[in-house]
Structures are given as structure tokens and as C-alpha cells.
Amino acid sequence: MLPSTIILVGPMGAGKSTIGRLLAAKFGYEFLDTDHVIEEKTGADISWIFDVEGEEGFREREAQTLRELGTQARTVVATGGGIVVREENRDFLKKQTAVVYLKASIAQLVARTSKDKKRPLLQVQNPEEKIKALVAEREPYYLDVANFIIETGGHSPRSTVQSIVKLFS
Numbered sequence: 001m002l003p004s005t006i007i008l009v010g011p012m013g014a015g016k017s018t019i020g021r022l023l024a025a026k027f028g029y030e031f032l033d034t035d036h037v038i039e040e041k042t043g044a045d046i047s048w049i050f051d052v053e054g055e056e057g058f059r060e061r062e063a064q065t066l067r068e069l070g071t072q073a074r075t076v077v078a079t080g081g082g083i084v085v086r087e088e089n090r091d092f093l094k095k096q097t098a099v100v101y102l103k104a105s106i107a108q109l110v111a112r113t114s115k116d117k118k119r120p121l122l123q124v125q126n127p128e129e130k131i132k133a134l135v136a137e138r139e140p141y142y143l144d145v146a147n148f149i150i151e152t153g154g155h156s157p158r159s160t161v162q163s164i165v166k167l168f169s
């Protein structure tokens with residue numbers, strides 16, 4: 001049976017927003033992205049929130065937003081890559097039934113974020129090292145909260161969406 005809420009987790013550059021949007025269209029669901037909702041609510045972009053409130057301030061807003069969106073009916077929710085860092089978020093996600101981990105290789109994550117100026121955590125000397133470190137720290141958490149794992153490697157967004165559709169049919 002088609003779950004009423006589908007939540008996508010995974011690192012920056014895994015394709016959560018692109019795939020989430022396509023998946024929502026396929027099912028006739030609403031698509032929501034935690035980062036986007038935070039930006040709409042605050043009227044500020046994520047980098048600005050990191051600058052002014054620090055990462056902790058952002059995480060606070062993110063946790064609250066997950067609670068608001070994470071059980072909304074007929075919705076696909078894309079989450080920020082760091083959503084799993086807080087234990088309270090992991091506990092929340094573990095109670096849901098359709099959390100999909102979009103897994104990608106380091107090379108793919110690096111390629112998909114290489115021109116990025118919007119993600120504060122990647123504005124460093126060596127973004128590849130940063131991505132590696134974040135994935136090493138967070139992958140156990142993604143695996144812990146996920147009901148399903150989808151490898152995005154080398155597939156088009158459409159074919160990844162097909163794989164997710166198959167999970168639920």
C-alpha cells in the first residue's frame with residue numbers, strides 16, 4: 001500500500017529534492033523540502049541562518065520543521081543532509097514507516113555539489129574531504145532511520161524514482 005508520507009534522507013547532493021519532486025508528481029502528492037520551508041518561514045536563506053544563529057540555531061529550526069512536515073498526509077518530504085545528527089530527529093524518523101535513504105558514492109556527491117555556493121558546510125578549502133567526513137559520521141544514522149535504501153549511483157533521477165515506486169507497489 002502506498003504510504004501517506006514518504007521521507008527522503010541522505011547526504012547533500014544525493015538528489016533528494018529532484019527525486020522527491022518527481023516522486024510526488026508521480027503519486028499526486030505534495031512535495032515539501034525542510035530547507036525550503038525553513039527559508040520561507042524565516043524569510044532568510046540557510047547560509048544567513050547559519051551565520052546569524054549558528055549551526056545549532058539552524059538545527060533547532062530543522063527539528064521543529066521535521067515534526068511539522070513529517071506526518072503530513074499525501075506528502076513527499078525531502079530533508080536536509082544533517083537531519084539525522086540530532087537524536088530526537090532519529091527517534092522521530094524511526095517511528096515513521098517510509099523513510100528512504102538515497103545512497104550515492106562520494107564521487108557523485110562531490111560532482112553534484114561542486115559548484116555549490118549555498119551550502120554553508122561546503123564553503124571550505126577542501127569540500128571533498130568535508131563530504132567524506134560527513135558521510136563517515138552520518139551514514140550509520142541514515143542506515144539506522146531508513147526503512148528502505150536506494151542506490152542512486154549512475155541512474156537518472158527518473159529511474160531512481162521508478163525504483164522507489166516499485167518499493168511501494
Ligand code: S3P
Nearest residue numbers: 011012013035080081082119120
Ligand atoms: C546540510 C544539508 C543541507 C542544508 C544545510 C546543512 C547538512 O541540505 O540543510 O546546508 O548538514 O548536510 P541538503 O542536504 O538538501 O543540501
